[in-house]
Amino acid sequence: DQQVKQNSPSLSVQEGRISILNCDYTNSMFDYFLWYKKYPAEGPTFLISISSIKDKNEDGRFTVFLNKSAKHLSLHIVPSQPGDSAVYFCAASAKTSYDKVIFGPGTSLSVIP
Amino acid sequence: GAGVSQTPSNKVTEKGKYVELRCDPISGHTALYWYRQSLGQGPEFLIYFQGTGAADDSGLPNDRFFAVRPEGSVSTLKIQRTERGDSAVYLCASSSYGGGGYTFGSGTRLTVV
Numbered sequence: 329d330q331q332v333k334q335n336s337p338s339l340s341v342q343e344g345r346i347s348i349l350n351c352d353y354t355n356s357m358f359d360y361f362l363w364y365k366k367y368p369a370e371g372p373t374f375l376i377s378i379s380s381i382k383d384k385n386e387d388g389r390f391t392v393f394l395n396k397s398a399k400h401l402s403l404h405i406v407p408s409q410p411g412d413s414a415v416y417f418c419a420a421s422a423k424t425s426y427d428k429v430i431f432g433p434g435t436s437l438s439v440i441p
Numbered sequence: 442g443a444g445v446s447q448t449p450s451n452k453v454t455e456k457g458k459y460v461e462l463r464c465d466p467i468s469g470h471t472a473l474y475w476y477r478q479s480l481g482q483g484p485e486f487l488i489y490f491q492g493t494g495a496a497d498d499s500g501l502p503n504d505r506f507f508a509v510r511p512e513g514s515v516s517t518l519k520i521q522r523t524e525r526g527d528s529a530v531y532l533c534a535s536s537s538y539g540g541g542g543y544t545f546g547s548g549t550r551l552t553v554v
Contacts, residue, residue, distance in 0.1 A: 332483070362542065371445070371532055371545030372484065417483050427472060428497055429543075431483030 331355045332420050332432035340438045347405040349435050351418030354399065358420040362429065363392060363403050366415045375416075376403070408439045443467070445546035447533050453552045454523055462518040462549045466535030473516050474543060475508055476532040484532055490516060523553045 333352045341347045351361075359380035364372035378385040378392045378401070385392050391404045405412055418432040446465040454460050466473050472491055476484035486500040490510045498508070505523075510516040520527055530550050534543035 369547065371534070371547050373545070374542045377542060419483075425497060427474070427489045427491075428486050428499070429474075430486065431476075433481065433483045 329354075330433070331358075331430050332418055334416075334418055334432040334435045336435050337433070338436040338438070340440060341408045343410055343439055343441050344407045347403075347408045347412065347437055347439065349403040349405075349416050349418075349437065351401045351403075351432055352399055353401075353418075353420050355420070355422065355430075356399070357422040357424065358430075359423050360421045360426060361392070361394060361401050362419045362421075363390075364417040364419060364431070365412075366417065366434070372417055405437075408437075410439045410441050413437055413439045445533055445535050445544055447531075447546035447549050449549060450547065451550045451552075453554060456523060456525060456553055458523055460520050460523055460551065462520075462531050462533075462551070464516045464518070464533030464535075464546060466514060466516070466533070467537075467544055468514075470535035470537050470544075471513070472536040472538075473510060474534045474536075475516070475518050476534065476545075478530045478532055478548070480529075487518070520551075523551075525553045527551060528553045 362377040363375040366372040394401045415434040415436045417434045419429045421429045448463045475487040478484045488498040493513045505521045508518045530548040532548045534545040536543045
């Protein structure tokens with residue numbers, strides 16, 4: 329039973345345009361959400377997070393939106409750059425076990441120059 | 442070193458053998474995590490240490506898997522009687538404060554033949 333879902337295995341975007349990566353979750357106990365980015369042969373790198381008390385968090389070109397009622401979050405990258413090409417993982421944890429972070433299967437983003 | 446170090450980077454072993462995977466966390470990080478990533482999937486939680494003790498080992502798949510962190514820094518993941526299904530990239534991460542914003546190592550790619 330996959331608690332964190334990323335239904336798009338891959339996404340291609342033109343350089344300079346917006347990339348939108350989507351994530352859905354099923355566990356209503358999740359209240360902290362994270363995005364990680366992974367390049368080949370490297371470990372995932374933490375990108376941005378959001379607590380359930382917020383609906384938006386922004387860090388430079390990266391913005392995460394959370395819709396708790398829909399159990400949906402999205403990562404927006406504006407403008408997209410070729411160096412953003414990587415696999416992006418959505419992840420979540422519950423207040424009862426913040427250190428047990430559950431990851432989605434990932435979305436592979438290709439930014440085309 | 443500045444990051445999380447995992448050794449070996451690659452390990453090929455025969456079915457039924459015993460393997461040990463090592464993780465050197467960032468100095469001073471009290472929290473240490475092991476994850477496993479199979480092809481096409483996101484990282485799967487195995488175990489979390491706070492200091493020397495395993496705070497949550499609910500992700501270990503069965504009793505063939507065991508992990509230790511005797512002095513609160515380096516950790517070793519031990520797999521007995523390896524099976525072909527154990528083939529995956531084993532990721533280690535550490536954190537100074539917990540809560541998911543980990544720093545991951547590059548992983549150990551384990552192949553059981």
